[in-house]
Amino acid sequence: MxxxxxxxxxxxxxxxxxxxxxxxxxxxxxxxxxxxxxxxxxxxxxxxxxxxxxxxxxxxxxxxxxxxxxxxxxxxxxxxxxxxxxxxxxxxxxxxxxxxxxxxxxxxxxxxxxxxxxxARPGFMPTLPVKNSDDGFNMIDVGANAKSKPEYLLAWAKMASYYAEKVRGIKNPRVGLLNNGSESDKGDDVHQKAYQLLLESKVNFIGNIEGNELLDGKADVIATDGFTGNAVLKNIEGTSSVLIHLLKESLLNNGPFVKLGALMIKKALKGLVSKFDVDKYGGAVLLxxxxxxxxxxxxxxxxxxxxxxxxxxxxxxxxxxxxxxxxxxxxxxx
Amino acid sequence: MxxxxxxxxxxxxxxxxxxxxxxxxxxxxxxxxxxxxxxxxxxxxxxxxxxxxxxxxxxxxxxxxxxxxxxxxxxxxxxxxxxxxxxxxxxxxxxxxxxxxxxxxxxxxxxxxxxxxxxARPGFMPTLPVKNSDDGFNMIDVGANAKSKPEYLLAWAKMASYYAEKVRGIKNPRVGLLNNGSESDKGDDVHQKAYQLLLESKVNFIGNIEGNELLDGKADVIATDGFTGNAVLKNIEGTSSVLIHLLKESLLNNGPFVKLGALMIKKALKGLVSKFDVDKYGGAVLLxxxxxxxxxxxxxxxxxxxxxxxxxxxxxxxxxxxxxxxxxxxxxxx
Missing domain, CATH: 3.40.718.10 (Isopropylmalate Dehydrogenase)
Incomplete structure (x- = not known):
């Protein structure tokens, strides 16, 4: 049991x-x-x-x-x-x-x-939504560590990759490294070294992923230092919530005609919100x-x-x- | 001239x-x-x-x-x-x-x-939109530096604060530090030290700001290390663009009734998009x-x-x- x-x-x-x-x-x-x-x-x-x-x-x-x-x-x-x-x-x-x-x-x-x-260091890993699929992606670490070493990122990527395969049913998960550019020499020492470690490892490493590509579904697993991962995770939440707030506001405060239009699109909007409804992705796992x-x-x-x-x-x-x-x-x- | x-x-x-x-x-x-x-x-x-x-x-x-x-x-x-x-x-x-x-x-x-x-190091600084005001905020550095020292963040904050006051007309701009928590001891060595330097400086330092608070308009200037700033800036762009894409998609692909509703709210939505229309905020300045x-x-x-x-x-x-x-x-x- x-x-x-x-x-x-x-x-x-x-x-x-x-x-x-x-x-x-x-x-x-x-x-x-x-x-x-x-x-x-x-x-x-x-x-x-x-x-x-x-x-x-x-x-x-x-x-x-x-x-x-x-x-x-x-x-x-x-x-x-x-x-x-x-x-x-x-x-x-x-x-x-x-x-x-x-x-x-x-x-x-x-x-x-x-x-x-x-x-050496456990990492916190949520599952987050992506644009054109219900699969989402795993990002690790999102804040258990303020300071990260390349070896930590490698261990996190390995664990998250295994998790994505076994728990989320994704075959040979694509692992990306959150970095400030696509080329292999991008980032500071930590990210340059992490890139090399991931390249030499058994995970299916697909290279660097930039901040704007996270929700595009290019990778099933994103390895990141815990400081940047924390800022980005919170920023996804903050940016989504501000946009949805502004959307609601503009639909409710623009007169009865717009309000009626808003009623007519309500069902369609619910589909959108459920995509970003993180409920179904479960919790963040400390791996x-x-x-x-x-x-x-x-x-x-x-x-x-x-x-x-x-x-x-x-x-x-x-x-x-x-x-x-x-x-x-x-x-x-x- | x-x-x-x-x-x-x-x-x-x-x-x-x-x-x-x-x-x-x-x-x-x-x-x-x-x-x-x-x-x-x-x-x-x-x-x-x-x-x-x-x-x-x-x-x-x-x-x-x-x-x-x-x-x-x-x-x-x-x-x-x-x-x-x-x-x-x-x-x-x-x-x-x-x-x-x-x-x-x-x-x-x-x-x-x-x-x-x-x-010591110039920093790239865009002006970004916030929730309930047309003022926006300045974030520096967003990627000129992959590796940052506390002293860099102090210099960036000083320059951005002066810029916000003189170019954007904001009196005594509120300066925040992008960090992984609100308490003064949060972050790695770089951010802890930067916090202290900002506290002792002449800028109007209001403390740490987390990733989810950036678009809330709590601060007029955000100092950040260039690596995190780059990830977060790109992530704001990426998250907004994915949400707007999904919104348009759900309005267009849910039958004629929803499409009619979409037409009725079109004007209201334009107001929303113009808030996140970065055109009017100008370019990023290398300070x-x-x-x-x-x-x-x-x-x-x-x-x-x-x-x-x-x-x-x-x-x-x-x-x-x-x-x-x-x-x-x-x-x-x-």
């Missing part, structure tokens, strides 16, 4: 949206068990009578978004997140899922669950630690949580982490 | 769009002279009889987008761009403007026109060299070129470069 430890108290819609999603996912995942960490009384009320395959562990504290991550996981030892991470560390659960403080989730992954031997550690946006509702649970189940089913352990253990021996 | 040297052969719409724009701008700028570099015969045909305040210098070569920049400016000595840059260097023109190869324009700025004493060196997108049409000419004229009128020279000369003596 696969067991997912879920921090039921993280995020803006906790615990309601999380419980709803678990109840929904449970119907499809007969071989999966869920352990929910948080306010036991409240969680049990929300669960109602439907508690098969669900265990609830009472915790008394919550790590807040404004808490300093490393300090918080040390001082709030009975928080839903930390206790859930301990369950994974102790082998009582196979994966950790939270909607809470990103830095604290990262710290739990690195300091409690621990790095995979041979992976390089001893168990799947997955985070979704604090604003996520039931639907995003549901898709993330399915994603985690698939990661466990495909034994992704076992593969990483074997891969990097062999490398270390070489 | 202010004199602008214009590479009439750079960009996809050269020389037609450039000549049209010069003829349009000339009507408003009675104190400005234009020197056009390129195929004299063709340019004179396009100019027609209206040649007051316009000089044409014949050149026999063109630097192409695919040319290696530094090699190109050395080997194509009679190219429109290089001869134009030489005119600026020799004091026969006050500013350089091109729509051509970005790297070659940068190389002309640094190697022909030369750095301002006291500025830190001995004269204004300005570049616009190779795809630019007459309108973008026209606005850029007006922008260059304003830079000359406000004696921006003289101020930089004085500022950094004083600093060096301190």
């Amino acid at each position: 696969r067991t997912i430890a879920i921090d039921a108290m993280g995020g803006e819609n906790a615990p309601e949206a999380i419980i709803q999603a678990v109840l929904r996912a449970k119907k499809e995942l007969s071989k999966t068990k869920f352990i929910l960490f948080g306010d036991q009384k409240r969680i049990k009320e929300l669960l109602g009578s439907d508690s098969s395959h669900i265990e609830v562990v009472n915790t008394s504290e919550i790590i807040l978004d404004e808490d300093e991550p490393v300090k918080a996981i040390r001082s709030k030892k009975d928080s839903s997140l930390v206790v859930a991470a301990q369950y994974v560390k102790q082998g009582k659960a196979d994966a950790l899922f939270s909607l809470g403080n990103t830095g604290a989730i990262l710290a739990c992954g690195i300091f409690i669950i621990g790095r995979i031997k041979g992976v 390089g630690v001893n168990a799947p550690v997955v985070k979704t946006h604090g604003r996520s509702g039931q639907r995003a949580v549901y898709f993330t649970i399915k994603q985690i189940d698939k990661i466990l089913q495909e034994k992704i982490i076992d593969n990483f352990k074997a891969e990097f253990a062999v490398e270390n021996k070489e | 202010r004199t602008i040297a214009i590479d009439a052969m750079g960009g996809e719409n050269a020389p037609e769009a450039i000549i049209q724009a010069v003829l349009r701008a000339k009507k408003e700028l009675s104190k400005t002279k234009f020197i056009l570099f390129g195929d004299q015969k063709r340019i004179k045909e396009l100019l027609g009889s209206d040649s007051s305040h316009i000089e044409v210098v014949n050149t026999s070569e063109i630097i192409l987008d695919e040319d290696e920049p530094v090699k190109a400016i050395r080997s194509k000595k009679d190219s429109s761009l290089v001869v134009a840059a030489q005119y600026v260097k020799q004091g026969k023109a006050d500013a350089l403007f091109s729509l051509g190869n970005t790297g070659a324009i940068l190389a002309c700025g640094i190697f022909i026109i030369g750095r301002i004493k006291g500025v 830190g060299v001995n004269a204004p060196v300005v570049k616009t997108h190779g795809r630019s049409g007459q309108r973008a070129v026209y606005f850029t000419i007006k922008q260059i004229d304003k830079i000359l009128q406000e004696k921006i470069i003289d101020n930089f020279k004085a500022e950094f000369a004083v600093e060096n003596k301190e």
Whole structure:
């Protein structure tokens, strides 16, 4: 049986949206068990009578978004997140899922669950939408590391490539390097060296990808230093949200004629929004630690949580982490 | 008289769009002279009889987008761009403007026109749109430097802040640092140090700005290392263009009813597009060299070129470069 430890108290819609999603996912995942960490009384009320395959562990504290991550996981030892991470560390659960403080989730992954031997630095990896396909692409690292070395980018690309193949079903995923130009000598020392390492590696490296090409679907996996990846990920969110805001505004504030036109195109627009509706792409995975550690946006509702649970189940089913352990253990021996 | 040297052969719409724009701008700028570099015969045909305040210098070569920049400016000595840059260097023109190869324009700025004493590295600075205002913001550096030091970011912030005040008319411009979090200790060594330098400087530093906040209008000037700035600038372009493409597609391919609705909202949408129509924001300025060196997108049409000419004229009128020279000369003596 696969067991997912879920921090039921993280995020803006906790615990309601999380419980709803678990109840929904449970119907499809007969071989999966869920352990929910948080306010036991409240969680049990929300669960109602439907508690098969669900265990609830009472915790008394919550790590807040404004808490300093490393300090918080040390001082709030009975928080839903930390206790859930301990369950994974102790082998009582196979994966950790939270909607809470990103830095604290990262710290739990690195300091409690621990790095995979041979992976110097874990990286955060979301799946993002692309223009003319439903596949999306994986970008790694988007902010677990402020400073990156070429070797980190190589390890991230390997893990993300394997993930894209096994979890997302993409054959021989095309791996690109986010850089400031297409030529092989572009970028600073880190990116020039990363380019060479990727070229010599077994991943299907297709070369440099520039910032304007990310959503074009040219690559299935983008390796990036964590600082640039963070800026770009946030910028995709920010630019999309500003454009959609301005679109809505111009449709609503230009008189009744335009409003009527807006009603007529509403259905077509929904198709557009669902393309950029990141719900179905699941959460960001911290790759390089001893168990799947997955985070979704604090604003996520039931639907995003549901898709993330399915994603985690698939990661466990495909034994992704076992593969990483074997891969990097062999490398270390070489 | 202010004199602008214009590479009439750079960009996809050269020389037609450039000549049209010069003829349009000339009507408003009675104190400005234009020197056009390129195929004299063709340019004179396009100019027609209206040649007051316009000089044409014949050149026999063109630097192409695919040319290696530094090699190109050395080997194509009679190219429109290089001869134009030489005119600026020799004091026969006050500013350089091109729509051509970005790297070659940068190389002309640094190697022909030369750095301002006291500025270690020039930076490229576009003006970009923001959500709820027509002011936009300046971001520097967006790719002149693959590797940046904290001192570079400070110099860029100072120059961009002065530019925003004098050319764009923004009082006491708010300066932000693009970083991976809001707290003062965020980022790698370069960004932590840059934060401190900005804090101690005379610019109106408002702290870190994250990638999702860029278009929100929180800051008038964003200082960024050139690698991240390049990725983010291109990503703003790419994300906007993908969204607008998907919007058009969903309006056109969803049957006649939606198409009719699309017609009804057309005018409202135009307002939206003009917000992100970068034409009116002019070109990107290479700050830190001995004269204004300005570049616009190779795809630019007459309108973008026209606005850029007006922008260059304003830079000359406000004696921006003289101020930089004085500022950094004083600093060096301190």
